[in-house]
Amino acid sequence: MKHKYLQDALPFLKEVDKERQRQFEFYFRNAPLWVMDLLQSEELEPGTTFIRENEPADTIFFIGRGIDYAISMEGSLKMKEISYIHSEAYAAGELKHGTISLIEDGTLVIGVLTQPALYEKTVSNMVECKSRGAYLMGLTTFGNYNIEDTADFTVYIPKTDPHFATSLAVIPLQLLGYYVSVSKGLDVDKPRNLAKSVTVE
Numbered sequence: 221m222k223h224k225y226l227q228d229a230l231p232f233l234k235e236v237d238k239e240r241q242r243q244f245e246f247y248f249r250n251a252p253l254w255v256m257d258l259l260q261s262e263e264l265e266p267g268t269t270f271i272r273e274n275e276p277a278d279t280i281f282f283i284g285r286g287i288d289y290a291i292s293m294e295g296s297l298k299m300k301e302i303s304y305i306h307s308e309a310y311a312a313g314e315l316k317h318g319t320i321s322l323i324e325d326g327t328l329v330i331g332v333l334t335q336p337a338l339y340e341k342t343v344s345n346m347v348e349c350k351s352r353g354a355y356l357m358g359l360t361t362f363g364n365y366n367i368e369d370t371a372d373f374t375v376y377i378p379k380t381d382p383h384f385a386t387s388l389a390v391i392p393l394q395l396l397g398y399y400v401s402v403s404k405g406l407d408v409d410k411p412r413n414l415a416k417s418v419t420v421e
Contacts, residue, residue: 247384254378254388277328280307282393283315283349284332285342291332291386295393302401302411312345325353330393333360333367334377334385346370359389 236244280299282292292309299307310319312331323329331346333339339360346356347370358371361379368374377388401408 243381247380250378250380251384251387254380257378277305279322280305280328280330281319281323281349281354282307282309282330282332283312283342283345284309285312285338285345286335287383287386288312288332288335288338288342288389291334291389291393292330294390295330295332295396298394298397299400301414302397302408303404303406304412305400312342315345315348320348320352323349323352323354327352327354328357329354330357330359330396331371332389332393333358333364334389335382337382339364343367343370359392361385 284292296307296309356371358367
């Protein structure tokens with residue numbers, strides 16, 4: 221490994237093979253640039269609607285499998301915290317255990333698909349949601365362009381090691397919550413009923 225500071229900061233790297241060390245080094249060298257790219261807002265054409273015009277979402281579902289489920293939970297939490305829109309995160313593989321009955325025409329479902337081994341299964345879950353009238357947003361890595369055959373709107377993040385992809389995937393979801401909140405005229409810096417620290421038990 222070229223950069224000794226990585227080995228000092230992450231001692232476990234001394235125990236992994238050279239190829240894995242190279243992957244870690246590549247990620248840590250490029251991650252700051254990827255984050256900067258993700259923070260650039262994409263300009264949409266005037267008149268573009270994310271959901272149906274004049275029909276604000278009252279419920280949003282986030283779905284994912286494996287560690288994508290954890291990112292879905294973070295996206296849902298941020299949406300609730302700052303936009304006051306009811307949202308829930310569900311393990312995509314569990315949709316048929318009751319959750320799918322909540323999806324109706326126009327429900328926004330956001331699928332997180334950063335894990336290659338689980339990609340096809342999550343797409344299949346999104347197709348099930350779409351067949352029940354859901355409006356789909358996909359969040360995946362560059363190269364997975366076939367998601368556009370299923371999703372109505374897609375956001376891409378840089379392709380990297382699946383273990384690191386989630387640290388990039390959370391950024392667009394947090395920005396989504398932020399922009400929804402701003403569009404509602406809410407004070408993003410002072411969400412209601414939230415405190416920076418818990419002072420009572």
